[in-house]
Amino acid sequence: MENTINIGIDLGTTNSAIAKFVKGDVIVFNNPLDYGRSTLPSVVYYKKDRIVVGNKAKEYLERDPKNVVGLFKRKMGTSESFQIKSINESKTPVDLSAQILKELKTFVNTGDTLESVVITIPASFDSIQSNATKDAGKQAGFKQVVLLQEPIAASLAYANMKKSKELTDGNWLVYDLGGGTFDVALVRIKDGEMKVVDHEGDNFLGGSDFDRLIVEKLIIPKISEQYTFEDLENQMKSATGKYNAKYYSLLNQAEEAKIRLSAVSSAEIIVERMEDEEGNDVDMEITITKSEFNDLIKDSIDGTIEMIKTILTRNSLTSNDVQFNLMVGGSTFIPFVRQRVEEVLQIPANCEIDPTTAVAIGAAYYAATKQKEISKDKSEKKQSAISIKASYNKASKESDELFAARIKGNTEGLFYKIVRQDGGFDSGLKELSERINEDLPLVENAYNFFTLTVYDGQNNVIETDIEPIGINSGFGISGQPLPEDICLEVDDYDNPGHTRLALIFERNSVLPTKRTLTFPINKPILKGNKSDRLWINVYEGPQTSLPEANKLIGVIEISGKQVSRDIAKGSDLEIAIMISESRDVTVSGYLNMSDQEFKNVFNPKVRDTNITLLKGQVTDLSSKLDEEIELATEKEDYETAGALSKVKKEMEAVADEAESLTDDDVTDKRYQLEDKKRKIAQKIDSATKNKRLQKATDYYYETKASCEELIENSGNDHERKTFNDIVSQESAFMATKSPLKIQEKSDEFHSIIGQIRWRTPDFLKGIFGSLLNNQAKMNDQSQAKSLIDAGGFAIESQNWDRLREINFGLLDLLPRGSKEDITTKIGFGL
Amino acid sequence: MLEPNFKQYKPYFELLDQLFEIERKLENIEESNSISRNLNKMKDIFETNLFSSPTSSEIGFTYHNPIGESYNETRLDLEASIAGNSTENLVIKEVIKPIIRYKSGGSTLIARKGVVVVESKI
Numbered sequence: 001m002e003n004t005i006n007i008g009i010d011l012g013t014t015n016s017a018i019a020k021f022v023k024g025d026v027i028v029f030n031n032p033l034d035y036g037r038s039t040l041p042s043v044v045y046y047k048k049d050r051i052v053v054g055n056k057a058k059e060y061l062e063r064d065p066k067n068v069v070g071l072f073k074r075k076m077g078t079s080e081s082f083q084i085k086s087i088n089e090s091k092t093p094v095d096l097s098a099q100i101l102k103e104l105k106t107f108v109n110t111g112d113t114l115e116s117v118v119i120t121i122p123a124s125f126d127s128i129q130s131n132a133t134k135d136a137g138k139q140a141g142f143k144q145v146v147l148l149q150e151p152i153a154a155s156l157a158y159a160n161m162k163k164s165k166e167l168t169d170g171n172w173l174v175y176d177l178g179g180g181t182f183d184v185a186l187v188r189i190k191d192g193e194m195k196v197v198d199h200e201g202d203n204f205l206g207g208s209d210f211d212r213l214i215v216e217k218l219i220i221p222k223i224s225e226q227y228t229f230e231d232l233e234n235q236m237k238s239a240t241g242k243y244n245a246k247y248y249s250l251l252n253q254a255e256e257a258k259i260r261l262s263a264v265s266s267a268e269i270i271v272e273r274m275e276d277e278e279g280n281d282v283d284m285e286i287t288i289t290k291s292e293f294n295d296l297i298k299d300s301i302d303g304t305i306e307m308i309k310t311i312l313t314r315n316s317l318t319s320n321d322v323q324f325n326l327m328v329g330g331s332t333f334i335p336f337v338r339q340r341v342e343e344v345l346q347i348p349a350n351c352e353i354d355p356t357t358a359v360a361i362g363a364a365y366y367a368a369t370k371q372k373e374i375s376k377d378k379s380e381k382k383q384s385a386i387s388i389k390a391s392y393n394k395a396s397k398e399s400d401e402l403f404a405a406r407i408k409g410n411t412e413g414l415f416y417k418i419v420r421q422d423g424g425f426d427s428g429l430k431e432l433s434e435r436i437n438e439d440l441p442l443v444e445n446a447y448n449f450f451t452l453t454v455y456d457g458q459n460n461v462i463e464t465d466i467e468p469i470g471i472n473s474g475f476g477i478s479g480q481p482l483p484e485d486i487c488l489e490v491d492d493y494d495n496p497g498h499t500r501l502a503l504i505f506e507r508n509s510v511l512p513t514k515r516t517l518t519f520p521i522n523k524p525i526l527k528g529n530k531s532d533r534l535w536i537n538v539y540e541g542p543q544t545s546l547p548e549a550n551k552l553i554g555v556i557e558i559s560g561k562q563v564s565r566d567i568a569k570g571s572d573l574e575i576a577i578m579i580s581e582s583r584d585v586t587v588s589g590y591l592n593m594s595d596q597e598f599k600n601v602f603n604p605k606v607r608d609t610n611i612t613l614l615k616g617q618v619t620d621l622s623s624k625l626d627e628e629i630e631l632a633t634e635k636e637d638y639e640t641a642g643a644l645s646k647v648k649k650e651m652e653a654v655a656d657e658a659e660s661l662t663d664d665d666v667t668d669k670r671y672q673l674e675d676k677k678r679k680i681a682q683k684i685d686s687a688t689k690n691k692r693l694q695k696a697t698d699y700y701y702e703t704k705a706s707c708e709e710l711i712e713n714s715g716n717d718h719e720r721k722t723f724n725d726i727v728s729q730e731s732a733f734m735a736t737k738s739p740l741k742i743q744e745k746s747d748e749f750h751s752i753i754g755q756i757r758w759r760t761p762d763f764l765k766g767i768f769g770s771l772l773n774n775q776a777k778m779n780d781q782s783q784a785k786s787l788i789d790a791g792g793f794a795i796e797s798q799n800w801d802r803l804r805e806i807n808f809g810l811l812d813l814l815p816r817g818s819k820e821d822i823t824t825k826i827g828f829g830l
Numbered sequence: 831m832l833e834p835n836f837k838q839y840k841p842y843f844e845l846l847d848q849l850f851e852i853e854r855k856l857e858n859i860e861e862s863n864s865i866s867r868n869l870n871k872m873k874d875i876f877e878t879n880l881f882s883s884p885t886s887s888e889i890g891f892t893y894h895n896p897i898g899e900s901y902n903e904t905r906l907d908l909e910a911s912i913a914g915n916s917t918e919n920l921v922i923k924e925v926i927k928p929i930i931r932y933k934s935g936g937s938t939l940i941a942r943k944g945v946v947v948v949e950s951k952i
Contacts (some may be wrong), residue, residue: 033906034906035836035940035942035943036836036837045903047903052903052904055909056903056904056905056906057903059903059909059910059911059912060903060912060917062912063912063914063915063916063917064917239913239914239915240914240915244913244914244949245913245914245923245924245947245949246924246947247913248911248912248913248947249911249924249926249947251911252911252926252945252947253926273924420906421939422907422931422937422938422939422940423906423907423939423940424905424906424907424929424940425904425905425906425907426904426906427904428903428904441904441905443931443938446933446937446938447937449937516871516874518871574871590867595863595864
């Protein structure tokens with residue numbers, strides 16, 4: 001256990017933060033409920049049944065002043081208290097500060113039990129105010145509270161950042177301009193002792209005032225100039241005004257513009273979605289320049305400079321006696337603030353520390369030098385365990401779901417909080433009782449996880465037996481799983497002339513579901529040409545089997561007769577497939593080039609069989625069958641050959657029947673044929689599956705071995721890792737017995753092989769050699785010649801990177817021939 | 831405002847904000863060039879293509895326009911300014927920035943809070 005305090009807290013008027021000293025460094029804890037921010041707005045909101053602290057409370061501050069309290073630090077040490085309407089109680093500034101401190105405890109994710117802390121106070125605090133701060137610490141459950149003045153904390157943060165722990169004797173200023181308050185202190189160090197000598201401040205000056213000025217002095221006048229409004233400013237600022245909502249939207253934009261102006265010289269604010277009194281749509285882009293903004297805040301900044309002058313005069317100092325002016329607080333990010341103060345006072349502005357967290361960081365450094373003074377035997381008796389029995393629907397179609405729980409154990413003085421794990425919901429701190437209820441808001445179509453945490457009166461976590469609360473939204477109740485894979489037929493580029501299935505939705509996916517894919521088409525569709533066709537064929541059945549063996553559940557044919565213009569090869573076809581809960585399949589194809597959509601809905605009970613497609617498939621199947629028989633006979637696999645020959649007879653019959661079918665046949669014949677065809681395909685599939693599996697497996701091991709060898713010789717770490725990843729999955733994908741899956745893995749090995757080879761000199765030289773032999777075929781002979789010359793030189797000088805480039809260049813010069821001539825059936829592929 | 835892990839995606843969020851703006855403007859325009867199709871395609875790329883690798887499950891970002899939804903202090907997916915006098919029955923009147931969610935498989939995370947103005951429903 002650490003013997004030093006290590007934890008520092010900046011308990012600020014507008015924002016607070018908590019930091020910890022860890023092995024020579026300080027970490028500032030992030031606000032777990034406000035991503036990426038490490039500060040907590042010092043605002044507390046009391047509702048009837050819960051307490052909300054921080055950002056959410058701040059949103060309600062101006063609108064619900066009877067229940068929300070902020071800026072209470074200014075009242076520390078006074079007898080004043082705040083009457084809270086919703087709970088009909090009054091809260092003292094100490095109570096409220098304790099609430100902030102308790103909330104800060106939840107930021108600490110390092111598992112520390114927080115008993116001793118350093119808390120910072122303004123230089124202006126007298127002993128009553130200081131003691132009140134200590135009380136707040138005690139009330140929040142800290143047993144030892146050490147106080148530290150904010151300007152000293154900031155100075156410590158600076159000193160530690162400089163790594164020269166000893167600052168030289170002398171004076172400096174700490175200029176703290178935050179969101180809503182301003183403080184300046186004169187700090188003196190003498191013989192190693194740091195002391196605040198004097199201070200001044202304005203409790204009503206900060207960054208939010210600058211946002212307001214931008215809206216009131218720049219934006220509103222510019223809008224009024226161009227459009228007709230009667231007293232726009234009042235209509236915006238009054239809570240009952242017509243444009244009150246717009247005012248807040250503009251404040252938001254003003255803040256963003258202010259931040260941008262720290263980096264660039266002008267920023268735009270767009271005003272739209274608003275009508276003037278004559279019914280004209282307001283649509284303007286207002287540019288705010290840096291100099292406009294600087295003029296706007298000049299008076300306020302000059303006011304702060306006056307305070308510094310007062311301090312200097314009071315202490316009989318001149319600017320020359322002050323080493324630097326340490327800038328703290330978010331508003332000192334504004335370049336003009338730094339420049340103006342420096343310019344007028346002639347004291348260098350020191351902007352080296354992060355102004356928003358400096359005080360907390362300094363407090364943590366100080367804490368690292370302070371001993372803990374708590375005897376161990378005093379440690380609190382452990383709370384008896386709480387048992388929670390929860391009840392809720394695990395799936396829901398509502399936008400929120402009621403969560404109820406019964407609590408066993410002593411709930412007195414305990415609180416709970418429910419948080420959604422995506423960070424979108426926080427119930428606030430609520431009193432724990434024997435029965436609790438909470439409406440949990442759900443994100444649509446997602447698994448929603450919530451955690452319930454129980455705290456004691458000082459926000460220490462109490463262990464319970466409750467598991468995370470999981471609720472599935474949207475689907476789940478009536479959504480049924482898909483009984484089979486849903487696939488799209490595509491041209492098989494590895495196997496020219498054939499097609500394969502691409503998986504769209506996996507079996508057991510929950511309905512409804514939807515997916516959009518885009519393919520470049522691999523042949524042109526000429527307007528009016530009936531024989532130019534694209535097929536969107538959606539199948540139900542295992543991805544691993546032959547397309548013909550699966551059930552066709554949706555088909556769209558796009559021919560040259562339907563397109564409004566010629567569609568070039570390579571242009572995009574966008575395919576969207578949607579399956580509803582009742583398993584209606586909606587298929588649409590969209591041709592980018594002609595901006596045309598072809599859409600159809602297929603009902604699972606009504607089959608739609610396209611005769612042209614059927615005929616084509618029967619022909620394909622016949623030739624495939626012949627091929628397989630021949631192959632099996634060649635390999636002396638008589639068992640397979642025999643099985644296939646039996647199928648052959650059926651096939652011939654089907655082929656004859658299909659041939660006699662007219663395109664507009666109205667009988668059931670097409671359906672019967674479709675069925676027969678499917679059965680034949682299934683038979684071929686099962687008869688040849690072993691063969692395909694064997695082939696894929698052999699190929700896999702072969703590729704694996706050559707890949708392994710290459711990696712050993714010239715692979716890098718990344719390639720080794722990719723290789724090992726594939727090997728580690730081996731047993732899993734082999735078990736699928738799917739030739740396609742196994743083929744995929746071989747392809748992955750192949751791409752590693754490719755990567756390595758294109759680095760190895762021998763391979764590059766080999767390629768170069770073969771390109772040399774093809775020189776005569778190249779498109780641009782003079783370029784080919786100069787590349788070849790350069791290649792020879794690259795080999796001589798062993799510049800392999802260069803040789804690789806040259807090879808690519810030469811490859812480009814080869815005419816695009818054979819590859820492009822694949823017969824394509826579907827019109828797009830993988 | 832951003833979850834630390836999402837900071838690197840800030841430029842993408844700015845792009846999504848622009849898509850959101852375009853989508854909102856499109857609602858008021860009658861046009862025959864099916865711009866919304868291109869827009870949806872871009873949204874789809876963000877949701878499924880841009881950040882997914884072929885070997886892992888689909889991850890991506892989507893945005894959500896919360897206009898008209900009800901609001902109270904438990905909603906951490908939004909940063910709200912409250913207009914008007916009352917704080918009861920608040921609804922979202924104006925959306926300055928949409929909520930950006932990170933999607934990975936079936937679960938989601940708030941990647942960036944939405945920025946809105948809310949007002950009591952009268």
